[in-house]
Amino acid sequence: MSTSVENRGQFGSKLGFVLAAAGSAVGLGNIWKFPGKAYANGGGAFLLIYILLIALIGTTVMLAEFVIGRKTQKNAIGALRELNAKYAWIGGLGVLTGFIILCYYCQVGGWTINYIVGYITESSVVYADPMAYFLDMLGVNGFPLKGAIIFPLIFLALTSFVISRGVSEGIEKLSSVLMPLLFILLVGLMIRSCTLPGASDGLAYMFNVDFSTVNFNTFLVALGQAFFSLSLGMGVMITYSSYLSKDENLVANTGIICVLDTLVALFAGFMIIPAVFATGIEPGMGGGFAFATLAGVFMAIPGGTIFGTLFYALLFFAALTSSVSIMEGTVAFLVEEKGMERKKVVLSVSVVLFVIGVFYTLSQAYMDIHGVWWSIDGIQFPILGDFMEYLTDRLLLPLGALVTTVFVGWIWGTDNAIKEATSDGKYEFKLAPIWVVMVKYVAPIAIVCILVAGMIFGMAIS
Numbered sequence: 326m327s328t329s330v331e332n333r334g335q336f337g338s339k340l341g342f343v344l345a346a347a348g349s350a351v352g353l354g355n356i357w358k359f360p361g362k363a364y365a366n367g368g369g370a371f372l373l374i375y376i377l378l379i380a381l382i383g384t385t386v387m388l389a390e391f392v393i394g395r396k397t398q399k400n401a402i403g404a405l406r407e408l409n410a411k412y413a414w415i416g417g418l419g420v421l422t423g424f425i426i427l428c429y430y431c432q433v434g435g436w437t438i439n440y441i442v443g444y445i446t447e448s449s450v451v452y453a454d455p456m457a458y459f460l461d462m463l464g465v466n467g468f469p470l471k472g473a474i475i476f477p478l479i480f481l482a483l484t485s486f487v488i489s490r491g492v493s494e495g496i497e498k499l500s501s502v503l504m505p506l507l508f509i510l511l512v513g514l515m516i517r518s519c520t521l522p523g524a525s526d527g528l529a530y531m532f533n534v535d536f537s538t539v540n541f542n543t544f545l546v547a548l549g550q551a552f553f554s555l556s557l558g559m560g561v562m563i564t565y566s567s568y569l570s571k572d573e574n575l576v577a578n579t580g581i582i583c584v585l586d587t588l589v590a591l592f593a594g595f596m597i598i599p600a601v602f603a604t605g606i607e608p609g610m611g612g613g614f615a616f617a618t619l620a621g622v623f624m625a626i627p628g629g630t631i632f633g634t635l636f637y638a639l640l641f642f643a644a645l646t647s648s649v650s651i652m653e654g655t656v657a658f659l660v661e662e663k664g665m666e667r668k669k670v671v672l673s674v675s676v677v678l679f680v681i682g683v684f685y686t687l688s689q690a691y692m693d694i695h696g697v698w699w700s701i702d703g704i705q706f707p708i709l710g711d712f713m714e715y716l717t718d719r720l721l722l723p724l725g726a727l728v729t730t731v732f733v734g735w736i737w738g739t740d741n742a743i744k745e746a747t748s749d750g751k752y753e754f755k756l757a758p759i760w761v762v763m764v765k766y767v768a769p770i771a772i773v774c775i776l777v778a779g780m781i782f783g784m785a786i787s
């Protein structure tokens with residue numbers, strides 16, 4: 326698909342859009358972030374809250390973004406400007422958020438390449454001490470040339486390459502093969518992980534719903550994670566649905582994408598957390614989830630090294646389709662609104678975000694991390710790395726989602742939105758009255774409450 330204003334492309338097929346949107350949603354958020362958050366926030370209770378928030382708020386916001394995009398057929402800022410010029414800044418907020426996310430996303434994307442190479446060339450070193458291998462990549466034994474520079478640079482270069490050519494047929498087609506493959510592999514690995522000796526403690530942890538550990542912070546973490554995982558709150562889904570034709574059923578697509586994305590997150594949780602308990606590797610430091618722990622699973626399967634390589638290859642691909650979508654938001658804006666040349670935009674954006682991103686990986690090493698703080702000799706500093714995540718997941722994404730719901734519910738209006746959601750009455754939308762209540766009242770109020778309470782109490786906790 327091309328993004329030039331005169332000749333905007335469209336997705337080639339119905340499946341193309343679902344795959345592209347699912348490709349955007351399914352990424353490091355599901356497989357690397359989600360298990361870590363579930364583990365740190367009490368297991369079962371967190372899962373329940375997460376699923377509830379996806380079902381109530383995630384679906385509501387996703388449909389809100391879809392209708393804006395398809396109605397206007399424009400990038401996030403252009404779309405809002407067309408509907409109501411006073412609100413174009415909402416799109417601008419999204420561009421900023423996306424830029425911050427990309428800084429660290431490309432670093433972790435680079436780690437996946439490091440692990441592909443690691444499993445191919447030195448799997449015995451990975452197996453010997455998985456945590457040490459992971460920390461070595463982050464730089465505890467000296468400057469992390471591979472983990473912070475070389476591999477992230479390769480990842481970023483691939484993202485830029487795809488973007489600068491337009492999100493073409495290629496990635497659509499590749500997704501249609503690789504996403505199902507990822508899904509199958511996840512299920513297989515999940516089964517192996519859950520049957521490892523000692524895994525049952527992990528399962529018990531995931532199924533044990535204990536609300537005594539739950540507080541407002543838990544809700545905010547779950548909400549931020551839900552938006553991150555569904556690619557909501559920064560206009561990416563506005564941009565993607567802007568390439569969509571009126572024949573598409575937006576409501577059905579919303580359901581499919583939310584379910585798929587949540588399943589992948591749950592599978593990843595049930596793949597990684599039992600392995601944490603079975604192997605005794607405490608992966609907390611530096612976000613070792615999906616990196617350090619899985620070595621125990623791969624060691625325990627015949628041909629594990631091959632599966633390991635395949636797993637990181639698929640994780641890499643999932644990350645790439647997501648990072649492309651994040652960058653597309655920023656680039657589409659600069660190209661369409663500012664009239665800049667696509668290749669130049671990509672290059673300059675990439676250079677800046679790479680330089681900032683390096684500090685993300687650097688800040689993971691030599692560390693004593695407590696939430697957002699880094700302490701040296703008892704003095705606490707905010708860590709640039711984790712601070713970026715805190716800022717986006719805990720503040721900017723919920724804020725972006727909030728203003729999107731208020732905009733659709735109160736400014737643009739739910740009548741217009743439903744007209745678009747049903748393709749002018751072509752499709753049935755039985756839950757429309759409920760969605761109206763959700764988008765006007767429930768979602769904005771819930772987001773404000775969780776945001777405010779989580780911010781106040783969350784700071785004290787971290």
Ligand code: TRP
Nearest residue numbers: 350352353354355553554556647
């Ligand atoms: N959803 C992706 C993931 O889970 C990341 C992502 C892609 C994203 N596009 C986004 C997050 C837009 C927030 C907003 O890895």
